[in-house]
Amino acid sequence: MPHYRSVGEVPRKRHTQFRQPDGRLYAEELMGEEGFSSDSALLYHRELPTRICRVEAVGRDDDRLAPQEPLLPRHFRTQDLPAQGDLVTGKTLFLGNRSVRLSWVAAVEDSPLYRDSDGDLLVYVESGSGVLESVFGALPFSYGDYVVVPTGTTHRWVVTDGPVRALVVEARGHVTPPPRYLSQRGQLLESAPYCERDFRAPSEPLLVDAGETDVLVRRRGVLTRYTYPSHPFDVVGWDGCLYPHAFSIFDFEPLTGRVHQPPTVHQTFTGPGFVVCSFVPRLLDYHPDAIPVPYNHSNVDSDEVLFYVGGNMGSRAGSGIELGSVSLHPAGFVHGPQPGAVEKSLGTQATDEMAVMVDTFAPLDVAPGAYGYEARDYPWSWAR
Numbered sequence: 001m002p003h004y005r006s007v008g009e010v011p012r013k014r015h016t017q018f019r020q021p022d023g024r025l026y027a028e029e030l031m032g033e034e035g036f037s038s039d040s041a042l043l044y045h046r047e048l049p050t051r052i053c054r055v056e057a058v059g060r061d062d063d064r065l066a067p068q069e070p071l072l073p074r075h076f077r078t079q080d081l082p083a084q085g086d087l088v089t090g091k092t093l094f095l096g097n098r099s100v101r102l103s104w105v106a107a108v109e110d111s112p113l114y115r116d117s118d119g120d121l122l123v124y125v126e127s128g129s130g131v132l133e134s135v136f137g138a139l140p141f142s143y144g145d146y147v148v149v150p151t152g153t154t155h156r157w158v159v160t161d162g163p164v165r166a167l168v169v170e171a172r173g174h175v176t177p178p179p180r181y182l183s184q185r186g187q188l189l190e191s192a193p194y195c196e197r198d199f200r201a202p203s204e205p206l207l208v209d210a211g212e213t214d215v216l217v218r219r220r221g222v223l224t225r226y227t228y229p230s231h232p233f234d235v236v237g238w239d240g241c242l243y244p245h246a247f248s249i250f251d252f253e254p255l256t257g258r259v260h261q262p263p264t265v266h267q268t269f270t271g272p273g274f275v276v277c278s279f280v281p282r283l284l285d286y287h288p289d290a291i292p293v294p295y296n297h298s299n300v301d302s303d304e305v306l307f308y309v310g311g312n313m314g315s316r317a318g319s320g321i322e323l324g325s326v327s328l329h330p331a332g333f334v335h336g337p338q339p340g341a342v343e344k345s346l347g348t349q350a351t352d353e354m355a356v357m358v359d360t361f362a363p364l365d366v367a368p369g370a371y372g373y374e375a376r377d378y379p380w381s382w383a384r
Helices: 341-345 368-373 378-383
Strands: 005-008 027-032 040-045 054-060 074-077 092-096 100-107 114-116 121-134 137-141 145-149 155-171 213-219 222-228 235-240 245-248 267-271 274-279 303-310 325-329 354-360
Parallel strands (some): 114 213
Antiparallel strands (some): 040 235, 074 325, 100 155, 121 145, 213 222, 274 354, 303 325, 303 354
16 A cells, blocks of 8 residues: 556556657666565656766764653643744654654745655644655645655655644654555455545656756765756656555544544554554544543553644643643553543543544653753643
8 A cells, every 4th residue: 555556658568668759768767665575666767867966964863862761741832843944854853762753843944855765754734735746746735634755755845835834753664554454455445444545646747857956865864965967856657556645634534432442443554663543523432321531541562642733632631732732651651531531521422632643662762852842740730
């Protein structure tokens, strides 16, 4: 997943002669995962994608992550971060481990051309809109969209209505639907909370005719700037099952039950060492004695990050959580509803809450810059 697509001009047979109007051969580029044993895409360039004319070492990721001392639940106020920079170089790192890095950004500028060769990018757009431009074409995005950019895709983020406020998830590997949503041959099942029709992708080539062009490349956290003699957006066509795609949180169909369902029913994506869940407006539990808010819980194998993006989070009302808040509930801390929320929720039939949750299966470390946006009284919110 995603399913096969063919965009622009491609020859009838793969790896055969495909000539430009002037008689030159188009240059093939095969992008493939897992040693070409998994999903791939075949792109046709006007110019050789292998040519570079300059290279420059740029530096390293900000990897000053450290374990929490002491171990506490935390509340970070992303709404206090300034709107500045772009989606690539302007993001603020909050949390991370060897599998995944979580950053937040309020981008007001277009990004440089960028290629992340460490893993897929998953960006959730809290507000604003823009266009992801890539070698695959243009993909508009707006409020509520998840945008997945496959590893090694040359792309840039264009802001059309800013700032674009977004959660940026940098995976060390590939982001996919949970395997239990897929048939043996890769089709989304009827029991999945979304289907292929809900995914959007570039529909036509994006051709840019330009001279020397810089591309910022990330590999093992090291940044390098390549200068190409021509613009990488010279692809006249491509086909395959590997390409950027967008999915709106508003197209997630929630699963409900007579009593409160576990967080796994909200799972939307999975990556190496983490899962992403979508909490959306839905009918609540309909057993006559149901308790609609979550029970106190201790997810002993995971750190839990919740990004509050819409509606009202009734279970945490009074804790200081607002739209734009990011909470971290680490393994080792039992957490649950705000005191009094259980009684207050009885008889409630629906919720308008919207949140994006990232659960990691290795402890999350905290970036020093995150503490500057922390609500320090949050760990004691359950004592009120």
